[in-house]
Amino acid sequence: MRSEEAVALGALELIPNQVTGDEGWAAVRTLVHGGRVLGSLGDLTAQEISELWAPLESVIPLASLSQVEEVPTAERVRSAVNSVIKTITRPPRSRVAPATAAKASAPYGPNHAEVAGFIKGVSELSAIQWLRVLDRRKLVSSVTREGAAEPAGVVRSLLAMLDGTRDLDNYLRCRAFVAVERAGFALESRHQANHEQIRQVLVPFEPSIAFEGLNGGGFAHKIASLDKGDWNRVASAAPDANEEGVAPLVNAGTALIDFFGGRSDDEAVAAWHAVSALVHRHHLTPIKFAASYAPFASAIPVTNPRSLGAMVSRYVTAVSRLGASQCAVLARSWQLDHELSTVLSRAVADGGSRAGEEAAALAAVVTVPMRLSGGGGWAAVKTAAFGGRVIAIRSRITGPQLEGLWEPIQAAIPLVSLSAPAKPKR
Template sequence: MFAMAPATHGLLGRILSANDDASRRFGKNTAEVDAFIDAVAHLTPWQWRQVLTARRLVSTVTKEETGASSQSLEAIQAAIRSTDGRLSDPMSKAGEALIGALEKRSDDKVATAWQALSALVMRQHHSALKFAAHYAPFIALVPVSGFDALDPATMRYLKAVEALTREKCEVLARRWRLDPDASRALLQVVAKSRYLKGEEAAALLALRTIPTHLTGDLGWAAVRTVVHGGRVLGARSELSKEQIAVLWIPLEPAIPFDSLEEHVPKPVRARVRAAVARATTAITKPPTSRADSTPAPAKRTSPPKLAATYGPNSLEVAAFIKGVVELTPIQWLRVLDRRKLVASVTRQDAEPAGVVRSLLAAIKGTKDLDTFTRCRAFAAVERAAGTVSAKAQLTHEESMQGYGAFGDIVQLDYVDVGGFAHLVAALNKGDWVKVAESVPAVNEDVVAPLVNTGGALYGFLEGRPDEEAVAAWQAASALVRRQHLAPIKFAASYAPFASAIPVTNPRSLGAPVLRYVSAIGRLSANQCALLAQPWQMADEVSSALSKAVADGGARTAEEAAALAAVVTVPMRVKGSQGWAAAKTAAFGGRVIGSRSRLSLEQLEVLWRPIEAAIPLASLGAATKSRRLTL
């Protein structure tokens, strides 16, 4: 057994000690303090105005001075650099870092940041209310850790606090007194914990909500009652139902405890099936017009056609929603394998999971708003999420322009796309209205079907892994926008699901097209290499094909060929060669689908790029072509 040399052991010890010191230079919350200093150093002037406004609001109930009596920059610096021991070493180091980061900021900004920073350093030692009183101005822009792990009942309580009206705040401000036994039980539970996250979250939210309705002593009393509610919820696992009922008496008239209980919803599959059934009924069975009550014969008119829930392809989208919920684990494995195959030739990076989660969170968060507002909010989230995911390639000005209203609501410079999804999920109704108003106009006919599709899917996709959620959303959105996508683009997005949930009816394809699609499915590596060879068409022949497909009659055949190609070709060749072969195969579908509007000579010329791999004679299509008359 070898022993470590003393010198080496000493060096390693010093390195480990230095690393440990660095990780605790600001105390136990070093990571949060470090992140806070970095975040406040990059706040925009607009965000600083939000912070100072929030501080003034908080002071209307805490009665802390925010004007001339606030600590000046010189006073803060003197306290930090003092050697009389008034400040702990972590506090002094944190203060020095903050002063360095905000050296060009005004005194009121530095004082506000210093209060929040000192509360953050001493977070475990402060009461929830004291911490919140100092940190509340920054909570919307620089969130603190711990609130993402709150239980559902506490989250519902926080939403209820956020929705408080003046009347309810006045109810909460009434004087109250607890039963001694229940109060003693609560204090015993609280004494076992360093701090309760629910109580802290309630305090922060109360100080941001209640001052807009009540100020002074009444506002402070209402805040304390809300904080008491957070404490009860945080300790309820160790309290009896009777004790909770007694402790909740001060809040019951404003926030009934029953409203926080979780009501078991219908299973996801049942809810999705019900939504699909309603949509299908609305699409396939529009209401019939009532007969005219007058005896004179009236002109018969067709019943008005209802707007399709999921757009022009509502039936296919509804079938997809119903089918994707019922996929088995084996089918999901096949879907994901096919998705990887398709990606090997398309060379397109998968849409980040955070973008998809952000869109689904936006759809869920705006479900109580009108359709036009939802569409605008969806468009804003789509743009902002794309900007966040690509901000490494953008300048700061380009990023801020892409963030839109989100840049004013939260600090996004240090948030990745996954974190952005969590921020989107936490927005309230007022935030959504502000976000929607930042988007001037959207085409509701285009965006609404996507929003409705997401509304039917988000309950299911919330519980699926990111890879499955992204694949399903890409396929669903491609199906909604099917008419607006080139067949090869549609196939690239939908091909993973083409076998499990078919969207092409074989009966709509002629025999030559079916033979061609079947031939694509049997392609060998040599045949794919032949299809991948470069080719070019004469202008007059290309013009003839363009006229033949102008009415969209060949689209179904081209889509079927593209779907078969993007699944089969990657199993033979990959990369740019595979993509070239797939596009040539899709082109063949366009040609064979428009054969009845082409002359035999035109058909033969257009088929030359495919002829070496799939001879035209093998499809029996020549007899279907139109011969030009001389």
């Protein structure tokens, strides 16, 4: 069988499965031409072969068809033809990288492992540990007033909503969550807000719940009485929700529903603040995260001391040992000049200082209130957290810059005291 006939038969069998219409016929003709050239190699000069093979050269370089081993001519032609057919009919490669399979998002968000660890750990705390948690929460609240940020009525309302919407899809649950959160806060602050504004955020719950005379706690009881049909109506009437941002907290809260059912309001609020802070950890400032999570920081640690480095660890230890006079020093008003502020902003731009600042803040919000409460205590906490930020990026700045940035802390915790102790001479 002549080579071009072999190519034609192969092309007519294969190409229609790959390319149809005029493009398919053009591909067949080009392949047949290639087979004709390959079958006439012995009768052509090198120049003629080069010119005749030009239509295929960019797809199948002629040199690539050379064979080292002895193979019968017919088989060589057939192999070459098959190679040409496969190559010329292969769909063009897209310059766009192929889309990889979407990785399923973690139920509790980017901080899934930490949140999962907290969910497991909080249910295993002993009675003594809970006493310490509540004691530390009181200390933190004495300088931050964090306890007033999300009252028990709001937390219980959210938990009732999570329990009552288990059968709904996640998007509807997120919408319901946002609606309950807004309504709960509105009811808790009804004496400070405009009545009409409050009514607006309560619209999604009408007519299932009449709000006259309700407070936060009463709202939670009413929320618990809603059925699936009620929740569908609430979710449909609620404002749109950012599912990606809300779903991790919805999932974490759902995992803790049974746990919350057996805890006091103080315990429930403390745990809710902590798990919420963990879910949103990297969206919160280090000091804001610390204020919410500090009560649990020793019972369920989320900071690895080894990752801080020796000098940062020594600073965190120094913060945890602050005395009253040192706290008073840290509470003093201070301000960075523009040049130092710019230097610091550049040094922390990549987030490299976060771990150190967070660890210092976690220590400060528990230690400082034992020495100094109120506004002065909060000022001291902020200065101590600032020290953690500075010491964490010390290698990125010059010595004089470090000394300038450390000035607000120097009188309370001298910079030299954080250096590694000298080894005794033998």
